[in-house]
Amino acid sequence: MIVVVGIGADGMAGLSGEARAELARAQTIYGSRRQLDLLDDSVSAQRREWPSPMLSALRSLPAGVHVLASGDPLLHGVGGTLVRLFGPQQVKVLPHISSVTLACARMGWTVPDTEVISLVTVTAEPHTAVRRGGRAVVLSRDASTPATLARLLTDTGRGDSRLTVLEQLGGPAERRRDATASDWADQPPGDVDDLNVVAVHYLPDNRVASSPDEAFDHDGQITKHGVRAVTLATLAARPGELLWDVGAGSGSIAVEWARSATGCAAIAFERDEQRRDRIRRNAVAFGVRVEVRGPAPEAFDGAADPSVIFVGGGLTQPGLVDACVDRLPVNGRLVANAVTAESEAVLVQWYSLLGGELRRYQHYAGEPLGKFTGWRPAMPVTQWAVTKG
Numbered sequence: 001m002i003v004v005v006g007i008g009a010d011g012m013a014g015l016s017g018e019a020r021a022e023l024a025r026a027q028t029i030y031g032s033r034r035q036l037d038l039l040d041d042s043v044s045a046q047r048r049e050w051p052s053p054m055l056s057a058l059r060s061l062p063a064g065v066h067v068l069a070s071g072d073p074l075l076h077g078v079g080g081t082l083v084r085l086f087g088p089q090q091v092k093v094l095p096h097i098s099s100v101t102l103a104c105a106r107m108g109w110t111v112p113d114t115e116v117i118s119l120v121t122v123t124a125e126p127h128t129a130v131r132r133g134g135r136a137v138v139l140s141r142d143a144s145t146p147a148t149l150a151r152l153l154t155d156t157g158r159g160d161s162r163l164t165v166l167e168q169l170g171g172p173a174e175r176r177r178d179a180t181a182s183d184w185a186d187q188p189p190g191d192v193d194d195l196n197v198v199a200v201h202y203l204p205d206n207r208v209a210s211s212p213d214e215a216f217d218h219d220g221q222i223t224k225h226g227v228r229a230v231t232l233a234t235l236a237a238r239p240g241e242l243l244w245d246v247g248a249g250s251g252s253i254a255v256e257w258a259r260s261a262t263g264c265a266a267i268a269f270e271r272d273e274q275r276r277d278r279i280r281r282n283a284v285a286f287g288v289r290v291e292v293r294g295p296a297p298e299a300f301d302g303a304a305d306p307s308v309i310f311v312g313g314g315l316t317q318p319g320l321v322d323a324c325v326d327r328l329p330v331n332g333r334l335v336a337n338a339v340t341a342e343s344e345a346v347l348v349q350w351y352s353l354l355g356g357e358l359r360r361y362q363h364y365a366g367e368p369l370g371k372f373t374g375w376r377p378a379m380p381v382t383q384w385a386v387t388k389g
Contacts (some may be wrong), residue, residue, distance in 0.1 A: 002082055005064045006074045006096030009171025009195060011038035019094045022066060030061070031068030040069075045292035059085060064290055069197075070260030072098035076118040099197050101139045102169040107199050119145055127152050133205030138198040146198050147188035153181035153202075156285045162201040167193040175274065176320070181266070211256065216325055217278045218250035223312055226336065226363050227381050228252055234335050234385050235308055236263040244269065244306040246296045246324060247313020253277030257310075258288035267303050271295035272312070297323035305329060311336035315343035328388045336380045347384040 003022050008014045015023075023029065026045040029036070036047045045066065051057050053196045058081055061067075072095040073079025079093045104111050115136040117129045122141075125146045129138045141304045146165045153161045159182030177189065210232075213225050223231060231253060233341045235243065237261060240263035245254035247269065254266035268290055276292050283290035292298040297320055309324050315338055328334055339346040358380050364375040 001063060002061060002086060002091050004069055004079045004082060004093045005066060006069050006071050006073050006077075006079075006094060007038055008071055008096045009168045009174070011171070012040050012042070014170065016094070019096075022094060022359075026066040027064065029066045030057075035070065055081075056171070057081060058139075058226050059131070059309065061086075063090070069303075070099070071096050071102075071127060072100075075100060076116070076120060085312060093267060093371075097170065099139065099166075099169050100137045103166050103197050103199050106169075107164060109199070116167075125289065127284040128287050128289055130156055130158070130284060130288065131201070131202045131207075133202050133207035134160075134201050135202070138200060140194075140196045140198060142194045143192040143196070143245055146184060146192060146196065149200070150179075150181040150184035150188065150288040151197060153183045153200075158202060158204070159284060160203040162203065164199040164225060165192065165196055166199060167196040169195075169197065179274070182316055197258075211252075211286075213252075216252050216255070217281050218252070219278070221249035221275060221313075222252050223337065224378070224380075225363060228256060229382070230361060231237070231310065231335060231337060232256055232260060234383065235310060235333065237264050237308070238328050239263050241307035242266065242304060244303070244309040244324070244327075246277055246309060246311045247271075249275060249288060249290075249313060251292075251309050253283050253312060254279065254290045255282050255286050258283075258290055259286060265289035265291075267291045267293060267306070268295040269293050296320060300327055306332065307334045308335070309333075315346045321346065325350075325354070325388065330388055332388050333385065334388065335383065335385045339379050339386075344382045347382055349387075351384050354386050354388075355386060359383045359385075 005022055009282045016207045023043045028048060029045045030048050032093045033049050050254050051179060064149055067078060069077045069079055071201045073093050075098045082091045100116050104114055117136050118124060118139045119126055119141050120139050129149055130152055130268050132323050161181040163179055163181055168173055172225060191257055210229055213222055216222060222330050225367045237257055237260040239261045243257045243266040245266050248254055251268045258264050279292050296314060300323060311324060314320050315336060324334060358381055362380040364377050367376045
């Protein structure tokens, strides 16, 4: 059995009797240097600081050891990793009050109405803490996180967002500082503690379930709002799935996909360099995980395997659909949209070969016609959707 003990900035004083007893009987305790330094002389165990990389050390932990973790070990902490590695029957967790609960208490926010965003790991990209409204507690990686987040919010038009940086929560050195994102970005304090969280009230609040076209940076190469809605419905995102957006244009499908379900991310393949830059800007503005790669199918090599593939451009390129079908896993879904007769012919050919569903969408917009209103048709879109057997 591996025992994980959560500890706060208040150190031993904040531990329960059970947690103290576990640490008193421990033979070996693993933790970060900061966490180990919180232990007093009542703990006689051998203290081992985590090596880098940490994951390899976690995999080789022997039974019977104790592990220190910050706050609640199961809230974006080492406890969850250990449960995944060894199973819940082999890991005992003694949680402390979490930094999220403490932050919400300081802010007067209800926990269920507050998003939790972790930037703790080295792979967590800071822009994924950008939101278009609402409230969140952002778990910082280090002292630089508040300033990095403030700059990102300011650069994406959210400089009025309110930041509250809470340092050493629950400990004797606890400190709170409030500012707008733009003010913090202009004059970031130089003495922020590494142990901090950021409570963010994102402003302006313009959250919508389906973003209008003008919310994206694009050059006209964008799956329009109505077609984007039906395309996302056909793609049918499930939590944790990875989408390949092939011929991504502005990346609107990739961005909306990544917003649609917990843990979803996308890889956007785009031939044009300026459009690749636009996709990156859109991903930052919406705070989503979208990796941007070069042209398809050449850039498929080295990319993580997809759960779902969307083809929005390049259908007539020889071998493109073949390569997509080859990389699609069994039971994976492929959706392709066509607006030209030539690309529609490609879809019809593949439909005759693999089956699936073939649809055509046509919509009209009411526009002034003299003193009256007439219907102006948009270009029809042919869509093929298939699940690989």
